[in-house]
Amino acid sequence: MALQIPGKRHFWMACTVLLPLLTLLLLVSGLFQWSPLNCWHEDIDIKTGRIQHTRYLLFCQIGKRTEETWLSQSVPDRLKTAPDWHRVHTFSPGVAHSPHYRFHNAINQIKTLEMLSNHVTYDLAAKQAIANKVLELWNSSDSDREAEDFVNQVWANSVAIAKNGQQRFSMENIPDA
Secondary structure (H helix, E strand, C coil), X not given: CCCCCCCHHHHHHHHHHHHHHHHHHXXXXXXXXXXXXXXXXXXEECXXXXXXXXXXXXXXXXXXXXXXXXXXXHCHHHHHCCCCEEEEEEEECCECCCCCCCCCCHHHHHHHHHHHHCCCEECHHHHHHHHHHHHHHHHHHCCCHHHHHHXXXXXXXXXXXXXXXXXXXXXXXXXXX
């Protein structure tokens, strides 16, 4: 029994089916984790607190959007400054974590402050002072570590205010950083 070598037609039919299937498998497998082959990035503008989401597929940027946050809405006068984007997260299919960047926790800090504002009411001056302090700490330390301590102190003061039955977070409740 002789082994038959497929003709050119069979070879091209097999390639037509297998090549797209193999490409799809590589894209969703996470084999090339965090590469622009198939990933998405989240960046923070440390001057304003805006978040930028960028999507890559096959090394081409296929999407980009910038969203306002609780922080950027608290200090609208800062939106006139030139942005200073820093990477926060990089995600890929099949990979449940991101490399650790200098501003890895910045988005979580913003979401924490936003969540707190749903439980206690911030005076406008206090809200602006908190936002300015977080942005100042990000810019002066070139990471999110010092701001993390400040946000945790704001958290503790907010919880204390809520436990005392108060609803208003004012300038005197802002921790010294």
